[in-house]
Amino acid sequence: MKVAILSGSVYGTAEEVARHAAELLDQAGFQTWHNPRATLADVQAFAPEALLAVTSTTGMGELPDNLQPLYSALRDQLPAAWRGLPGAVIGLGDASYGDTFCGGGEQMRELFGELGVREVLPMLRLDASESVTPESDAEPWLAELIGALRG
Numbered sequence: 667m668k669v670a671i672l673s674g675s676v677y678g679t680a681e682e683v684a685r686h687a688a689e690l691l692d693q694a695g696f697q698t699w700h701n702p703r704a705t706l707a708d709v710q711a712f713a714p715e716a717l718l719a720v721t722s723t724t725g726m727g728e729l730p731d732n733l734q735p736l737y738s739a740l741r742d743q744l745p746a747a748w749r750g751l752p753g754a755v756i757g758l759g760d761a762s763y764g765d766t767f768c769g770g771g772e773q774m775r776e777l778f779g780e781l782g783v784r785e786v787l788p789m790l791r792l793d794a795s796e797s798v799t800p801e802s803d804a805e806p807w808l809a810e811l812i813g814a815l816r817g
């Protein structure tokens with residue numbers, strides 16, 4: 667199964683988590699594709715069969731700049747081929763931001779909803795105020811994701 671990983675990061679933490687997710691999915695036999703500067707055409711050329719979004723939150727609950735163009739293109743075009751694909755989101759944030767905690771991840775979840783992507787696992791929220799090891803913290807969730815995608 668081909669899994670596209672869509673990532674948004676300001677300082678690189680979410681990027682590291684996305685890379686780690688790609689490694690674990692590859693080891694589990696999936697074919698992953700990950701490019702932090704992906705355009706919609708790039709992702710469509712890969713023809714994903716599942717989607718994983720990994721994004722931090724910046725500003726007041728906003729998506730990082732590197733993910734904004736892809737996010738906007740997806741909202742504008744709502745590719746029909748993605749309807750019904752399995753997907754899931756990892757949101758990185760900091761609970762001390764209160765209401766906007768993991769707002770970037772929430773935006774990707776909403777977008778997946780609009781696209782008709784089927785959420786196979788509740789969003790993982792990685793809290794920078796609680797832990798400095800987000801990659802290893804994501805491992806149990808990623809193991810669950812692998813199970814869910816294998817169906």
Ligand SMILES: Cc1cc2nc3c(=O)[nH]c(=O)nc-3n(C[C@H](O)[C@H](O)[C@H](O)COP(=O)(O)O)c2cc1C
Binds near residue numbers: 678
């Ligand atoms: C300027 C700034 C604004 C932030 N705003 C939010 C926010 O609104 N909500 C949130 O949950 N986290 C917020 N964060 C925390 C980051 O999302 C968190 O530290 C994350 O792990 C950073 O990942 P990155 O290195 O991939 O960008 C903010 C961090 C910075 C520096």
